Amino acid sequence: MDATQLLKGVLDVAVLAVVEDEDGYGYDVVRRLRTGGLEEVGDASVYGTLRRLYSAGALTTYVVPSEEGPHRKYYGINDEGRTMLDSQRKVWTEFSQTMNDLLERKVRS
C-alpha cells in the first residue's frame, strides 16, 4: 500500500499538529512534516491544505518580511483549529488503534 494514499485523509490533522507546535510558513511546514516522517508529502498538498484550513477559519496568518526573498506568510493555529485538531486526533487515535488491533490479530491467527 502506498503511504501517499493514506496521507490524503489525514493531511489536515498532520498540518494542524505541526502548526500547533509552532507557527510556520508554507515551506517550513513542508520541511517539518518530512522531517517528522512524512517524506513523500508534496509541496502542493501542504500549501493547498494550509490555504484550505485558513479559509475554514482554523488558522490565522501573518506576513513576515524577508530581506532575501518574498515575504513569508506564516500560519498559526487558533481556537477553532485546536478544536478541530482535538476532534481529529481523537478520531485518528481510535481508528489507528482499531487498525492495529485488526492487523495484529491477523498476524497472530
Place this chain on the structure above:
Amino acid sequence: MTTTFVTADIEEFAAQVRSHLADLGAEEIEELTGGLEADLAEELQERPAGSTLRDPAGYALELRTAAGLPLKQSKKARPFADFVTSLRQQRDDMAVSLRTNRFLSSVMDFATSLRPSWWILRAWVAYQVVVAFWLGVGGVLPESLGGWLFLLTSFTTSVQWGRGQWLRGNWMGGLVSVGNVAAVLLLVPALSVAGTFANQASAGDFYDEGETAVTGLSSGGEPVGNVFAYDAQGNLLENVQLFDQSGKPLAIDSNSFDYGCLDKECLESAILVPGQLETGATTWNIFPLQQVPTGDAVYNERTDRNEPAEGVDATQPVVPFIKVPAVFGADKSELAPDKAKAKSE
C-alpha cells in the same frame, strides 16, 4: 514587496493550475488557490537554486486529491456514467449512514441475505417486460418452450450479474444499476399484468376486456342459459329448483344471458322468463326456464329488461333430449309415463 518575486512564469503557472480546477465551484477554487502566486514564489525561493515549477496539471491534481475532491471528469460528456456514479455515491453514502445504527445495520444484513431473491425477481420482471409489455402475451410463467428458455436465460444472467460475473467494463455495471431501478419501478405493473393474464386464462378465451366475468351458472367457462333435469328413468322434469351446498339458488346469469331459441337452429330467438314461487317472487333457479318469442316481449324500464307482453304465456324451451337413458338400477316398475311436454323441435 512580495509581488516583485511573482514572475510571469509563476502567473502563467498559477493560471494553468486554476484552469485544471475549472470544473470545481468558484469558492472551492479560491480555497485551493487563493494566494497561490505568492506561495509559489515562496516555494521557489526555498527550494534548491535552479528549481523550476512542475507541470500545472500535476500540481492541480495534488491540490485536488489533498482536499479530497473528485478527480476531474473527462471533457467528453458522460451523462449516463455521471448518473450511475451519482446513484452509487448516494447508495454508498446512505449505507454508511445506516450502518451507524445497530438496528438498521441488522436490517441491512437481513436485506443483503435476500439479494439472491431479488436477482430472481428482477429476471422475472425483465421477462414480463418482454413478453407482456412488448409481445402482448404472458402469464405468471411461460407456456411455451421459447418462453421458458428466455426466462431461464434471464435468471442465469441476472444471478451472474448479481455475483459480479459477466460484467465487462464499468458501463455494464452502470447498466445493471439502471436496470435495478427500472425493475423496482416496473415490479408492480409486471405483477398487475401477469395477474390479468392469469385471470383471463382462468375465465376462458371468450373473456374480453369490458365484459364482466360469469356470475351465474357456467359450464367450461361459458355461461349456462338453461338447465334440463331428467329423472332416474330418463324423463324430463319440469319446475326443478336447484340450490348449491349452502342453500344458495343455482341460477343463470340473467344479466348477461337471458335469451333462448324457438327452434334448434335458433332461427327465431326468444327471451327467457324467470319462474315464480308461490310467494309471488320470481327466481332464475327454476328449470327449465320458460321463454317467449322476442317479438312478444316488451321492454320494462323499471327492471331494465325485456319481459313478456301482457297476455302472452311463456312456453317450454327446445329441449336437447326428449328422453335420456335410465339410470342403471332404477326401478322399472316405477317407470313413469312420459311427462315431457316439451316440444321436440
